[in-house]
Structures are given as structure tokens and as C-alpha cells.
Amino acid sequence: MKTLFLLLITCVLAQAQVVGYADPDTLKKSEIFQVKINGKALFVYQNAVSSLAYFSFAGKIDVEITSTHDVKWVDVRPKSLNISPTFGRHTIQFSIDKPCNLTIELNGEMSRPLHLFAAPLETNIPAPHTPKVRYFEGGKVHEIGALVLQSDETVYIAGGAVVRGTISATDAQNIKILGRGVLDGTFVKEQMIQFTRCENIEIEGITILNSPGWTVVPRHCKHLNIKGMKQVCWRNGSDGLDLVATSHVRVSDCFFKNNDDNIVLKCWGGNEKYPRNAPQGPDMSDIEITRSVFWNMPWGNALEIGFELRCGKVSDVKFTDCDLIHVERGAAFSIHNGDNATVENVLFENIRVEDAMHKLIDLAVFLSQYSLDRPADEAERKQRYMQGAWDGVTTVTAEQKAQYAANRGRIKNVTFRNIAVTDGQFPYSIISGYDADHQVENVLIENLTIHGKRIKNAKEGRFFIENAKNITFK
Numbered sequence: 001m002k003t004l005f006l007l008l009i010t011c012v013l014a015q016a017q018v019v020g021y022a023d024p025d026t027l028k029k030s031e032i033f034q035v036k037i038n039g040k041a042l043f044v045y046q047n048a049v050s051s052l053a054y055f056s057f058a059g060k061i062d063v064e065i066t067s068t069h070d071v072k073w074v075d076v077r078p079k080s081l082n083i084s085p086t087f088g089r090h091t092i093q094f095s096i097d098k099p100c101n102l103t104i105e106l107n108g109e110m111s112r113p114l115h116l117f118a119a120p121l122e123t124n125i126p127a128p129h130t131p132k133v134r135y136f137e138g139g140k141v142h143e144i145g146a147l148v149l150q151s152d153e154t155v156y157i158a159g160g161a162v163v164r165g166t167i168s169a170t171d172a173q174n175i176k177i178l179g180r181g182v183l184d185g186t187f188v189k190e191q192m193i194q195f196t197r198c199e200n201i202e203i204e205g206i207t208i209l210n211s212p213g214w215t216v217v218p219r220h221c222k223h224l225n226i227k228g229m230k231q232v233c234w235r236n237g238s239d240g241l242d243l244v245a246t247s248h249v250r251v252s253d254c255f256f257k258n259n260d261d262n263i264v265l266k267c268w269g270g271n272e273k274y275p276r277n278a279p280q281g282p283d284m285s286d287i288e289i290t291r292s293v294f295w296n297m298p299w300g301n302a303l304e305i306g307f308e309l310r311c312g313k314v315s316d317v318k319f320t321d322c323d324l325i326h327v328e329r330g331a332a333f334s335i336h337n338g339d340n341a342t343v344e345n346v347l348f349e350n351i352r353v354e355d356a357m358h359k360l361i362d363l364a365v366f367l368s369q370y371s372l373d374r375p376a377d378e379a380e381r382k383q384r385y386m387q388g389a390w391d392g393v394t395t396v397t398a399e400q401k402a403q404y405a406a407n408r409g410r411i412k413n414v415t416f417r418n419i420a421v422t423d424g425q426f427p428y429s430i431i432s433g434y435d436a437d438h439q440v441e442n443v444l445i446e447n448l449t450i451h452g453k454r455i456k457n458a459k460e461g462r463f464f465i466e467n468a469k470n471i472t473f474k
Contacts, residue, residue: 016059433467
């Protein structure tokens with residue numbers, strides 16, 4: 001492979017500065033799209049579900065996209081940015097003046113979009129050979145296998161670098177994963193980024209592609225800050241961020257495209273990677289997700305709490321100022337309490353939903369295929385698998401309901417404020433407790449609009465409600 005170098009493009013057009021990156025010539029180039037920023041070409045990747053390009057910039061810039069496909073209509077998402085492109089038969093043009101994570105769709109088709117990640121300029125870039133910095137140079141593919149980090153270490157993936165492998169740390173502090181390059185899971189079989197009992201973790205700026213399963217998984221961690229991370233992960237089960245028994249979390253300015261839950265909160269104890277028969281874990285609290293864009297593919301849900309919630313309490317969780325551009329199945333907002341936790345003080349606020357094809361809100365307490373007290377016999381679990389509105393729920397007869405009640409939890413004090421379904425279908429919603437002692441209670445739905453109409457009651461909003469109390473529409 002010929003030596004490539006980081007390509008710095010400084011353009012004095014309305015005082016704009018653009019940083020593009022030279023990429024390894026072994027990567028698959030998009031067969032559909034070419035992209036220029038202020039007249040300078042970017043490398044455009046292609047994976048199984050999309051094309052994508054990324055760069056860093058400041059100031060106002062002009063974007064020109066050329067497509068091999070005939071262009072009759074263009075959607076630039078999220079729509080809340082109000083980008084109105086001009087387009088011809090094979091070209092698309094628009095301008096931006098602030099960092100954003102865009103999806104460009106042609107002719108109403110979702111199957112082959114272009115993701116364009118426009119990041120802010122980097123600051124405090126570490127130099128190669130800095131002590132405790134694992135530096136991966138741009139323009140190269142780096143095969144790292146399973147990289148294990150120790151306390152106070154930084155991974156820096158330079159723009160134009162492709163790092164293939166997994167990154168993990170256990171019982172470590174002050175870990176950072178930074179840069180503008182790509183972490184690629186095409187040839188790995190493990191969860192791509194794993195932290196176990198770690199504190200003070202930072203992930204900033206990187207793009208993660210092709211995860212084989214759960215993508216970023218902190219377990220029993222504290223003080224996690226994720227900013228500007230992008231994911232395009234299309235394989236079944238490719239959760240974006242699994243927060244397992246982890247507290248004090250901040251996620252901002254990210255993009256998630258996953259074929260399972262985009263962000264999910266779970267809780268269990270022990271050292272198991274997956275819950276199965278894992279015991280009770282510590283309480284979870286103080287989690288905030290903001291200014292991020294989500295595309296949930298057919299598996300899972302977009303913003304999820306559950307199913308495995310084996311702890312006393314999950315509380316003080318906020319999702320604010322986000323855009324859900326596609327929710328292909330499942331729910332946009334879901335709390336699926338399959339164990340004994342009390343989930344309380346959860347806020348969804350100032351969120352735009354452009355396309356929810358199945359459910360909007362789904363709050364439920366039940367026995368599931370993932371519950372600790374699920375039927376032990378696999379054949380029985382399959383026989384009792386509930387077919388219908390939910391995936392993974394186990395049926396219980398009237399006689400069995402009391403048997404399983406002791407390990408059921410509750411959901412209370414949940415607020416949905418300024419939620420707008422702006423386009424797409426009119427999704428239905430579910431609020432369903434388990435029984436009179438394990439209800440969903442104190443849910444406030446304030447200024448919910450669907451296709452421009454303010455929803456004032458359950459019937460108008462297509463809500464199914466049972467075993468619930470104090471459900472208020474304002």
C-alpha cells in the first residue's frame with residue numbers, strides 16, 4: 001500500500017477552514033456518491049447499508065454531492081436543521097455553518113443514504129510517541145486485535161486512520177478514546193469497546209463502523225463522557241451504547257445508526273458480558289443524552305431502558321434536544337421493565353421524531369424472555385413467547401401472574417414534554433403495568449404533537465393503557 005498522508009485543506013472562503021483526510025487506498029469507495037467541500041474532494045466510504053464521509057471545519061462551507069443515481073427529490077436529515085438543498089439530475093448543493101451529522105436520502109429511498117459527518121476542528125491533538133498515548137496514524141489500516149488499556153492511557157485515532165479490532169479496560173481510570181478516524185468491526189467477533197469497573201472515561205469524535213454486536217459497553221462504570229461519536233452499525237444485535245449498571249453519564253452531539261437499540265440502559269451484577277442468570281446490580285442514576293441524532297433499524301428500539309433491570313432503582317435519566325430520523329420498528333421511547341427495579345424520574349424533552357413506523361411510546365412492566373425469573377426450560381419459553389406488539393415478552397395466565405409478581409418492578413414519574421412527530425406514520429403507544437401493585441404511574445405527556453396536531457387525550461394519540469394510574473395529557 002502506498003504511503004498516504006493527512007491532507008489539510010485550508011480554504012479562505014468566508015474565513016472557512018476545512019480539514020479533510022487521506023484514507024487507505026484498500027478501502028471500498030462509494031459507488032454512488034462523490035462529495036466536495038468548498039471544491040475539494042473527500043473520500044467517501046461504502047459499507048453494507050450506506051455511504052459516508054467525514055471532515056472537520058469552522059466557518060461557512062459549501063457542500064456539493066454528485067450521485068450516479070438520477071435525483072428527483074432530496075431529503076437532508078435531521079429536518080430540524082432546515083437545510084434546503086438545490087439539486088439537479090445528478091448533483092446536490094447546500095451550505096452549512098456549524099457542526100452537524102447529516103443523512104442525505106435520494107428519491108424517498110432509505111436503503112442507500114449518504115451520511116455526512118461534519119465535526120468541529122480538533123483541539124489538543126496528541127503528538128505521536130507521547131507517553132501513554134496509543135497513536136494510530138492517518139492514511140493507514142491498523143490491525144490491533146484486542147487492545148487492552150491501563151489507567152491514564154489515551155487511544156488517538158487520527159482522521160484517515162482505520163483501526164480494526166476491539167478496545168477494552170478493566171478496573172482502570174482516566175481512559176480516553178479520541179480522534180477523527182474510524183474503528184472498524186468488520187473482522188471482529190467481540191463487543192467493540194468494553195469498560196468494566198472503570199471511572200472517568202472519555203470518547204470523542206471517532207466513527208465506529210460494522211459492529212458485530214453490542215458496540216460500546218460500559219459495565220459498572222462511573223463518570224462517562226461521550227461527545228461527537230458516530231456509529232453506522234447494521235448487523236443484527238448491534239446496540240449502539242449499552243449502559244450496564246453505569247452512572248454519571250453524559251452523551252452529546254452523537255449519531256447512532258444501529259440494527260438494535262441505539263441507546264439502552266440495563267442493570268445486573270457480577271462480571272457477565274450478558275445478563276442471562278446474572279444477579280442484582282447497583283442502582284443507576286444521573287444519565288443525560290442530548291443533541292444527538294438516531295436511526296433505529298428493524299431490531300430493538302431507539303431510546304430504551306430495559307429489559308434487564310436487576311437493581312433497586314434506575315433514576316434521573318434525561319433525553320433532550322434529539323432527532324429521531326427513522327425508527328423502523330419497535331418504539332421511539334421505551335421502558336421495558338422485565339425485572340424488579342423501580343424506574344423513576346425519566347425525562348424525554350424537546351425531541352423531534354421524523355419517522356416512527358411502529359410505536360411512539362412503550363412503557364411496560366412484564367415477565368420477559370430476559371427476566372431473571374423467566375421459565376428455565378427453553379421449550380417452555382418458546383411456547384410462551386408472546387406474539388404481537390412486543391418482542392421478547394412471556395405470556396402468563398391468571399394463575400401464573402401471582403407466581404411471578406414478587407420479582408416485578410415499577411415505572412413512575414416519567415415526563416414527555418415537547419415531543420413532535422413531524423412526518424411519517426401515526427404511531428401508536430402502550431402504557432402497561434403488570435398488575436395493581438406493579439403499575440406504570442405518574443406519566444405526564446405535555447405538548448405532544450403528531451403531524452402538527454396537539455394530542456389532548458389517550459384516544460387522540462392512539463394510546464393503549466392498562467394497569468396504570470395518573471396518566472396526564474396537557
